[in-house]
Amino acid sequence: MSDTPALLILVAAIFTNNILLSNFLGMCSFLAVSRQLDAAVGLGMAVVFVMTCTTPLNYVIYYDVLLPWGIEYLALIVFIAVIAAFVQFVEMFVERFSPKLYYALGIFLPLITVNCAILGAALFMLVRKYNFAQSVGFGFGAGVGWALAIILIAGLRQKMGYSNVPRPFEGVAIAMIITGVMAMAFMGFAGMVSIQ
Amino acid sequence: MDIVTPVLAFTGLLIGLSTLLIVAERFLVGYGVCKIDINAGERDIEVEGGQTLLAALNENSVFIPSACGGKGSCGYCKVTVLSGGGPILPTETPLLTRQEIRRGVRLACQVKVREDLRIQIPEEYLNVQLFTAAVDSTRYLTHDIKEIRLALRDPPEISHRPGQYVQVQAPSPEGPVFRAYSISSPVYQPNVVELVVRLVPGGIGSTYLHNLHVGDTVTFTGPFGEFVLSEDPDVEVICVGGGCGVAPMRNIIYTLYQRWPERSCWLFFGCRGTSDVFYLREFQQLARKHPNFHVVYALSEELTPAEEWGGETGFIHLSVDKHLKPGVRRQAFLCGPPPMIEAVTQVLLEKGMRPAEIFYDKF
Numbered sequence: 001m002s003d004t005p006a007l008l009i010l011v012a013a014i015f016t017n018n019i020l021l022s023n024f025l026g027m028c029s030f031l032a033v034s035r036q037l038d039a040a041v042g043l044g045m046a047v048v049f050v051m052t053c054t055t056p057l058n059y060v061i062y063y064d065v066l067l068p069w070g071i072e073y074l075a076l077i078v079f080i081a082v083i084a085a086f087v088q089f090v091e092m093f094v095e096r097f098s099p100k101l102y103y104a105l106g107i108f109l110p111l112i113t114v115n116c117a118i119l120g121a122a123l124f125m126l127v128r129k130y131n132f133a134q135s136v137g138f139g140f141g142a143g144v145g146w147a148l149a150i151i152l153i154a155g156l157r158q159k160m161g162y163s164n165v166p167r168p169f170e171g172v173a174i175a176m177i178i179t180g181v182m183a184m185a186f187m188g189f190a191g192m193v194s195i196q
Numbered sequence: 197m198d199i200v201t202p203v204l205a206f207t208g209l210l211i212g213l214s215t216l217l218i219v220a221e222r223f224l225v226g227y228g229v230c231k232i233d234i235n236a237g238e239r240d241i242e243v244e245g246g247q248t249l250l251a252a253l254n255e256n257s258v259f260i261p262s263a264c265g266g267k268g269s270c271g272y273c274k275v276t277v278l279s280g281g282g283p284i285l286p287t288e289t290p291l292l293t294r295q296e297i298r299r300g301v302r303l304a305c306q307v308k309v310r311e312d313l314r315i316q317i318p319e320e321y322l323n324v325q326l327f328t329a330a331v332d333s334t335r336y337l338t339h340d341i342k343e344i345r346l347a348l349r350d351p352p353e354i355s356h357r358p359g360q361y362v363q364v365q366a367p368s369p370e371g372p373v374f375r376a377y378s379i380s381s382p383v384y385q386p387n388v389v390e391l392v393v394r395l396v397p398g399g400i401g402s403t404y405l406h407n408l409h410v411g412d413t414v415t416f417t418g419p420f421g422e423f424v425l426s427e428d429p430d431v432e433v434i435c436v437g438g439g440c441g442v443a444p445m446r447n448i449i450y451t452l453y454q455r456w457p458e459r460s461c462w463l464f465f466g467c468r469g470t471s472d473v474f475y476l477r478e479f480q481q482l483a484r485k486h487p488n489f490h491v492v493y494a495l496s497e498e499l500t501p502a503e504e505w506g507g508e509t510g511f512i513h514l515s516v517d518k519h520l521k522p523g524v525r526r527q528a529f530l531c532g533p534p535p536m537i538e539a540v541t542q543v544l545l546e547k548g549m550r551p552a553e554i555f556y557d558k559f
Contacts, residue, residue: 061209065205065209066205069201069205070201071201071202071205071206073202074202074205074206078209081213082213085213085214085216085217088217089216089217092217092224093220093224095310096224096227
């Protein structure tokens with residue numbers, strides 16, 4: 001079991017081990033929804049919320065249900081089911097109590113169900129053997145890291161509307177290149193902390 | 197290898213999650229009772245949240261016209277939502293103009309009631325009622341146009357203005373649809389509604405109405421329509437109809453001569469051939485009683501040798517041009533196919549009428 005403090009894991013998950021820029025998880029929605037800054041902020045917030053909740057939730061299910069029953073090999077499929085159900089639940093909850101937030105998140109909330117970064121965070125939590133507090137920190141940090149990455153690239157892509165991109169690189173191609181450049185820039189944080 | 201435990205555990209987990217969601221739905225998706233304020237306090241209704249605005253209004257006997265039955269394809273159910281409707285949906289934008297979007301116009305069938313709403317609807321929608329009626333008689337006016345007389349049952353009387361229409365509910369494989377038909381019976385016969393229906397091949401509404409038998413029950417909502425007959429007896433009334441577009445004219449003319457026997461009125465009716473002519477004798481009789489009523493029927497197609505015709509020939513806008521003198525105070529009501537309406541509008545404008553005095557129903 002790793003003994004890194006939860007707070008440090010949180011910071012590391014945002015910068016040094018950014019789930020998007022160092023693990024390249026959640027790329028599909030990252031590329032699809034990063035055209036507009038406000039949409040990116042909406043999706044980013046939704047991911048932060050869902051990741052912060054599902055990572056500890058999956059921790060509890062894994063260590064309190066799957067492991068005692070000796071069926072931990074079902075972890076992958078159970079995590080997916082839990083994430084899907086949770087997203088559904090959150091959607092209903094938000095629609096009921098905060099219509100404003102519901103409209104702001106709009107279509108993004110159901111989209112998150114198929115965001116592999118969410119599942120990735122749960123699986124990292126498992127292979128890195130975090131305890132509960134660390135799982136909370138990691139879930140929140142990974143969410144914030146993902147949100148940070150998509151907000152940054154949305155800002156860049158919006159700005160790029162004014163620049164002269166060569167025709168073959170327009171659209172997703174240039175977005176992929178920028179993502180690569182951003183990932184390299186984030187590698188500058190790499191030596192600070194390690195949570196592998 | 198033990199296979200029962202994992203299967204049971206996984207199934208149990210899924211059932212648990214589903215139960216959680218169903219329970220959550222029960223408690224969360226009910227929005228409770230929402231208030232809808234119509235036209236700044238003129239009518240306040242309380243509805244169960246979670247349904248569409250159109251359904252909520254219908255349930256409370258506020259009938260908004262809708263031809264597609266809430267699928268968001270006809271764009272008839274426009275209402276102005278002043279507060280509480282949420283942002284406009286992508287399903288609505290194609291059917292609204294930019295101006296309408298700025299004013300807050302929404303499609304009632306797409307707006308979900310989630311909170312208290314303040315909406316604005318045309319005043320007359322509040323007078324619209326749901327009627328059930330029995331078919332009193334039907335008769336063929338031409339080979340494909342039928343006159344259907346409906347005797348009102350509940351409520352027993354309808355109060356409408358000449359030129360207005362009703363929305364008949366017709367069954368279809370995808371649920372009931374509404375189709376608009378003008379009322380051809382005069383307003384002083386409030387316990388009947390007569391419709392003039394041309395059979396459109398494959399048409400849902402006209403096929404349904406043509407196949408009705410005496411005694412069958414028909415449901416419709418109404419009255420709808422913005423035409424207001426001028427109350428000034430010195431204003432001449434011009435009615436121009438084509439095909440079964442004579443239906444609202446008949447209502448206007450009979451209503452008019454009951455109130456103002458001396459008022460001047462012209463009826464121009466364009467047909468293809470003699471087999472399309474109907475109501476002519478009825479109108480000629482009326483013209484003998486009221487010397488200021490002028491009836492002009494014109495046939496647009498060449499006569500076959502077997503046909504006899506004492507009236508005019510050519511397109512109807514040419515007859516309008518020939519008979520009307522310029523510079524008379526007038527009000528016009530046009531009803532027929534779009535090219536006819538355009539041609540007649542052009543002629544009327546040349547005679548000095550203002551666009552605001554020309555009403556039309558295109559079909």
